[in-house]
Amino acid sequence: MELSREAQMVDDLKRYFADKIIKAEIVRARRVNVEVKAGAHRDIIKFLKNRYDIRHIVTITGVDLGKDIELIYHLSPDNRQWLLNIRTKVPKDNPKIETIIDILPGAIFYEREVNDLLGVIFEGHEMPKHFILPDDWPEGEYPLRKDWKPKEGVPSARV
Amino acid sequence: MPVYKLPIGPQHPAIKEAFHFTFDLDGEVVVDVKPRLGNVHRGIEKGMEFRTWVQGIFLVERICGICNTPHTTCYVLTVEELYGVEAPPRAQYIRTIINELNRIHSHLLWVGVLGMEIGFWSYFMYIWRDRERVMDVVELITGNRVTTSAMLIGGVAYDITPEMEGPIRRAMDYLEERTKFYKKVFETDPTIRARTQDVGVLPTSVAIDLCAVGPTARGSDVKSDVRVDEPYCAYGEVPFNLVTYPTCDVWARAMVRIDQF
Numbered sequence: 079m080e081l082s083r084e085a086q087m088v089d090d091l092k093r094y095f096a097d098k099i100i101k102a103e104i105v106r107a108r109r110v111n112v113e114v115k116a117g118a119h120r121d122i123i124k125f126l127k128n129r130y131d132i133r134h135i136v137t138i139t140g141v142d143l144g145k146d147i148e149l150i151y152h153l154s155p156d157n158r159q160w161l162l163n164i165r166t167k168v169p170k171d172n173p174k175i176e177t178i179i180d181i182l183p184g185a186i187f188y189e190r191e192v193n194d195l196l197g198v199i200f201e202g203h204e205m206p207k208h209f210i211l212p213d214d215w216p217e218g219e220y221p222l223r224k225d226w227k228p229k230e231g232v233p234s235a236r237v
Numbered sequence: 238m239p240v241y242k243l244p245i246g247p248q249h250p251a252i253k254e255a256f257h258f259t260f261d262l263d264g265e266v267v268v269d270v271k272p273r274l275g276n277v278h279r280g281i282e283k284g285m286e287f288r289t290w291v292q293g294i295f296l297v298e299r300i301c302g303i304c305n306t307p308h309t310t311c312y313v314l315t316v317e318e319l320y321g322v323e324a325p326p327r328a329q330y331i332r333t334i335i336n337e338l339n340r341i342h343s344h345l346l347w348v349g350v351l352g353m354e355i356g357f358w359s360y361f362m363y364i365w366r367d368r369e370r371v372m373d374v375v376e377l378i379t380g381n382r383v384t385t386s387a388m389l390i391g392g393v394a395y396d397i398t399p400e401m402e403g404p405i406r407r408a409m410d411y412l413e414e415r416t417k418f419y420k421k422v423f424e425t426d427p428t429i430r431a432r433t434q435d436v437g438v439l440p441t442s443v444a445i446d447l448c449a450v451g452p453t454a455r456g457s458d459v460k461s462d463v464r465v466d467e468p469y470c471a472y473g474e475v476p477f478n479l480v481t482y483p484t485c486d487v488w489a490r491a492m493v494r495i496d497q498f
Contacts, residue, residue: 158466184448210275
């Protein structure tokens, strides 16, 4: 039986990036999950862009896991036939990761959103201070972190 | 010629929601734009952290008034996948019908507004008058004109009964005829063509690089439609055309929607 494009890609990733991938699997039709080690996401996204025409980024999800923040890059090939989730973690006390906007320029807004709401710093991406939050929003307040609660002195934050 | 900076918004009569743009103008040509978002950010995601799954439906429904059903559909499908359940086929078809009605009224609204923005007021008023027929059907099915509250986790809140068939078919037949007329006008009217053809050109490669989706992508000849690529609800069982236009301009983006009416 001929391998589907997704299965081929998972095989390729396991072969070329064996030391950088924690897990790679097809979770259901049209969904692939790839968990990668810290710092490996750029090489893998570059490889997928060149080899599998994966140039579409749907969004970047930031998930507060407590100690870490997980970043999920939702990618899709040009024909948009399936979705690939590249997952990687950054520690919450030093949330830094290299930008991908030089590889996928469509990620500009998503990196800014995750920066603004979760406080992740995307190294190499020069961005204005705020994207969604107001200009007078206080330093160090990241409203989408789970331990963040609406508080006095933070403008227009009522729930 | 020096570049002028033209700030527009966040409150401005020409834009429908609070949004700020700084346009760089060289004469009449826009050479760059810097958007500033967030003026209407309501923290819906944060608000959902401590609410129940069911309460979440009605909160995501309020992300956008015009396109409320895609948000609720997406949300209930996600929750169903988390729980490992699926809505029955009849519910999937009703979801599809309600989503299509939402899409049709949204396209009519969009093309009508385009007519208004280029000074073609009669086109706008005719289309918005006919859009009311869609809203009537939505009201007939769900009891609501705009925000339908139709999606539930595991199903839908409203049935489509045999008595509704007549009024729905009559409205659809009427709209089909009207659509032919709107398409002819858009293809032939010299004012519309002068104002939309070769204007706002988004080449295919740029549309792909900037991750355009929906009618914007298809107007730039990108063969992608989420209803085809990810056949949710009953879309996998209903044949329809994936509409693309190759000219990559405002005219193409409008024609994609008109063909999809």
